[in-house]
Amino acid sequence: MRIQIGYKFILGFVLVVAAVAFSPEVVRRLGYSEEITKVLAYVVALTIGLILGWIFSRTFTRNISLLTESAEFISRGDLTRNAVIGASRFPDETCDIGCSINRMVESLRELVRRIRETAEKVSISAKTLSSSAQEINVSGEEVVHAMEQISRGAENQAEMAGKSSRIIHDMAISIELVAKRAREASSAARETSSAALRGKELANDSLERMKSILENVDAAGRQFMEFTEKLQRVGKIADFIGEIARQTNMLALNASIEAARAGEYGKGFAVVADEVRKLADGTGKSAEDIIQLIHAIREESRLVQHAIVESSKHINEGRKNVDVTAASFQDIVQTVLETERKANSIADLSHIQTEGAGKMVQAVDEFAKMARDNAASTEEVSSATEQQAVAMQEMTRAAQELAGLSDTLLRSVECFTISADEPPQP
Amino acid sequence: MTDGRYLVFAVTDQKYALAVEDVAEIMNLPALYPLPKAPAYYRGLMNCHGRPIPVLDLATLYKRVPLDKGGKILVLEGKTVTLALLVQRVIGIVSGLHSADQEDGGDYGVETSLSGDDGTIRGIYLWPRQGNISAA
Numbered sequence: 001m002r003i004q005i006g007y008k009f010i011l012g013f014v015l016v017v018a019a020v021a022f023s024p025e026v027v028r029r030l031g032y033s034e035e036i037t038k039v040l041a042y043v044v045a046l047t048i049g050l051i052l053g054w055i056f057s058r059t060f061t062r063n064i065s066l067l068t069e070s071a072e073f074i075s076r077g078d079l080t081r082n083a084v085i086g087a088s089r090f091p092d093e094t095c096d097i098g099c100s101i102n103r104m105v106e107s108l109r110e111l112v113r114r115i116r117e118t119a120e121k122v123s124i125s126a127k128t129l130s131s132s133a134q135e136i137n138v139s140g141e142e143v144v145h146a147m148e149q150i151s152r153g154a155e156n157q158a159e160m161a162g163k164s165s166r167i168i169h170d171m172a173i174s175i176e177l178v179a180k181r182a183r184e185a186s187s188a189a190r191e192t193s194s195a196a197l198r199g200k201e202l203a204n205d206s207l208e209r210m211k212s213i214l215e216n217v218d219a220a221g222r223q224f225m226e227f228t229e230k231l232q233r234v235g236k237i238a239d240f241i242g243e244i245a246r247q248t249n250m251l252a253l254n255a256s257i258e259a260a261r262a263g264e265y266g267k268g269f270a271v272v273a274d275e276v277r278k279l280a281d282g283t284g285k286s287a288e289d290i291i292q293l294i295h296a297i298r299e300e301s302r303l304v305q306h307a308i309v310e311s312s313k314h315i316n317e318g319r320k321n322v323d324v325t326a327a328s329f330q331d332i333v334q335t336v337l338e339t340e341r342k343a344n345s346i347a348d349l350s351h352i353q354t355e356g357a358g359k360m361v362q363a364v365d366e367f368a369k370m371a372r373d374n375a376a377s378t379e380e381v382s383s384a385t386e387q388q389a390v391a392m393q394e395m396t397r398a399a400q401e402l403a404g405l406s407d408t409l410l411r412s413v414e415c416f417t418i419s420a421d422e423p424p425q426p
Numbered sequence: 427m428t429d430g431r432y433l434v435f436a437v438t439d440q441k442y443a444l445a446v447e448d449v450a451e452i453m454n455l456p457a458l459y460p461l462p463k464a465p466a467y468y469r470g471l472m473n474c475h476g477r478p479i480p481v482l483d484l485a486t487l488y489k490r491v492p493l494d495k496g497g498k499i500l501v502l503e504g505k506t507v508t509l510a511l512l513v514q515r516v517i518g519i520v521s522g523l524h525s526a527d528q529e530d531g532g533d534y535g536v537e538t539s540l541s542g543d544d545g546t547i548r549g550i551y552l553w554p555r556q557g558n559i560s561a562a
Contacts, residue, residue, distance in 0.1 A: 250452050250453075250454070250498075250516075253433070253452050253516060253518070253519065254451055254452050256431075256446065256519050257433070257446055257449045257450065257451065257452065257519075260431055260446035260447055260519075261446075261447060261450070274519070277518070277519075281518075
């Protein structure tokens with residue numbers, strides 16, 4: 001049963017008063033003299049009051065001293081002990097204070113443990129942070145170095161990009177020239193094509209003409225054959241005439257002989273026979289001349305015929321050549337058309353290339369600009385990295401300070417003892 | 427024989443002349459019928475209007491070279507004998523031949539050289555005329 005201290009005092013006071021009040025009555029019953037009774041009553045009352053007061057105050061005082069002792073330990077930093085308040089039938093505020101002190105000690109212990117752990121962790125973290133910061137610092141320096149290299153590289157890149165741009169520009173001009181040349185080649189191919197077509201037509205025309213020439217030559221050959229045959233017939237006739245002339249001659253000779261043998265009577269006949277013989281001689285000579293002429297003509301006509309055959313052969317070969325020429329012209333036309341197509345395609349491709357080169361120039365210019373920007377950015381990054389390095393150094397310092405602070409914190413909470421095996425720090 | 431008409435003929439490039447009066451006929455070469463064991467210049471017999479007459483090859487006789495082909499036959503008709511000469515060709519009847527030199531003897535009646543308008547012609551006397559016989 002819980003009774004507050006105030007009520008306990010009041011109860012005690014009431015008991016003391018009641019004891020004082022009732023003690024004379026009790027003493028009186030003992031039957032002592034008035035005087036003695038009076039004194040005894042006072043003594044008894046006083047004694048009872050003292051006894052009751054001691055009884056009442058004893059627990060209270062003990063509890064207060066226990067609490068004081070606990071507070072004393074706490075103030076010394078010894079958090080190992082709890083305030084042990086004896087169990088009482090009538091607990092009062094001291095018990096509450098003890099419990100509170102115990103809770104406080106518990107909380108403090110927890111707090112100190114936490115602080116200590118945290119401080120240790122902070123210390124470790126700070127050290128880690130410090131080393132990390134140092135590493136970061138080193139890395140930052142490397143980064144600065146790398147950034148400088150990148151910056152130089154970027155400048156080189158920008159320069160190279162400029163050069164590339166110029167080269168590509170030159171290339172674009174060359175490609176433009178190529179396109180122009182290809183167009184010229186295309187038009188030349190077109191002209192060649194039309195010339196080849198004209199040549200083909202001419203060759204075909206020549207072929208036709210040669211065919212007609214060949215036909216004419218064949219006809220001339222046939223006519224010449226007929227002519228030769230007729231000439232042979234003439235020759236035969238001339239031969240016949242010659243033969244007749246010879247016979248006539250012989251007859252005339254015989255007539256002359258007969259006339260001679262007839263003597264004086266045959267003289268006139270001899271003259272006639274002589275004339276006949278002369279005529280026959282003339283006829284024979286003429287026939288001989290004709291035959292010789294025919295021989296000469298035949299010789300010449302053989303030559304002419306040979307020439308005709310030769311020219312026919314030549315014309316045939318010429319026709320073959322013209323055929324080949326026409327075919328060649330056809331091939332040339334094909335080839336030239338192909339060439340024209342290719343040249344056109346080269347021109348188109350060159351145009352596309354020119355556009356591509358222009359785009360490439362733009363791209364390279366942009367690339368150069370980007371490279372310059374990059375260079376600037378890397379310089380900025382470099383300075384930022386340097387600033388970062390400074391910051392990291394500051395951070396290192398701060399981390400070291402933090403480590404020192406956490407050490408200090410640890411030292412400050414080391415005066416608190418939280419377990420029994422750990423001796424309290426002075 | 428400084429006057430008269432002559433029949434001029436040729437045997438292997440050599441011209442010869444005969445008096446026209448001695449010649450009976452000129453013929454083309456007919457079919458010949460050779461006689462066995464006869465001399466080489468004796469070509470055989472020929473049919474002349476039904477009469478067989480011997481044919482002498484003058485080329486073989488004078489030049490020892492037989493006439494290869496062709497040729498004319500001169501039929502000579504004398505008072506005692508009729509024979510035929512195979513000559514290469516007959517040139518014609520000429521007149522006015524002059525005797526260059528008179529030579530006696532010689533083979534087969536060749537007696538004189540006659541100069542004509544176209545070179546020397548050898549004259550042949552076949553039978554005795556004016557009394558001199560030179561050929562057998």
